[in-house]
Amino acid sequence: MTTREAAEILEVTPEAVRKMLKNARLEQSGVAGRTILLDAASVHRVKREVKRSGRLWTEQTAWAALFLLSGQKVTWLSSSELWRLRKRLASISAEEFQQLVRNRATSRRFRGSESSKAKLSQVLALTGIGVLGDTQVANSFGLAAGAGALEGYAKAGLINKNAKRLGLREDATGDILIRELNFVLPLEDGQVPTAAIAVDLQDALSTRERSAGRAKIEELLHAR
Structure with a gap:
């Protein structure tokens, strides 16, 4: 599908679609003349992602969550930050987790x-x-x-x-x-x-x- 079609599905601007393409969140499947063609499956995958009203985790917090979930030690967050993060991990799904660590x-x-x-x-x-x-x-x-x-x-x-x-x-x-x-x-x-x-x-x-x-x-x- 085209960038404009993807933008309509995702309810974002074509510029936002191009940014997601540049960051490899969306996949390009080819070109038709000067028109970029996107892989439809990648567009619908992003559409299915959980949209959260809260902010995504920072890179440091995202990696702390990934380490905690893997049973590994985290040394770069305070004890109070780790407590809050563990509590958050106890209440989310895999889809929510994937979205929250997007800034990793x-x-x-x-x-x-x-x-x-x-x-x-x-x-x-x-x-x-x-x-x-x-x-x-x-x-x-x-x-x-x-x-x-x-x-x-x-x-x-x-x-x-x-x-x-x-x-x-x-x-x-x-x-x-x-x-x-x-x-x-x-x-x-x-x-x-x-x-x-x-x-x-x-x-x-x-x-x-x-x-x-x-x-x-x-x-x-x-x-x-």
Whole structure:
């Protein structure tokens, strides 16, 4: 569908649609002349997202929630902040959680050669579909293991600094999804917590992967 059609469905301006496309929240499927065509499934996925009147969590709070849900220690919030966050986690659904942690990173898509991907995979903290090549991780989500598109977290500025050397070019339809972080403390060891992998899977185009991510978040929320 066109940008204008997507804007009508989402009840936003065409400019807002273009911003969501740039941030990889929506997927581009092609072009017709000068008209950008969007993947209809991604538009309807955003439409289904829970709209909340409250503000989304900050990057720091989002990562604290992802760590808590994964059973990992949080050192960057106060005890009172952690208490309030735990209380909030006890009352939300997987869809609400996914929306609240939307500010966890800024997403950008790129294209590059296979050698570029190989080099890039060494500096990214792999997540979402990018980590499903690990049989153990894939099995934990009830998914088949296999190499897919490259997806991972990187410190903000790292890609801009190394894009030319890696042979990357920004492309809204690219199969390299990089989630840039300003707050890097949580991923200093290069490992992405389970809850973060799950919410990233909830952004995938595949229904099976989205369902697996949502099921994992529900499982983690109910285990609390």
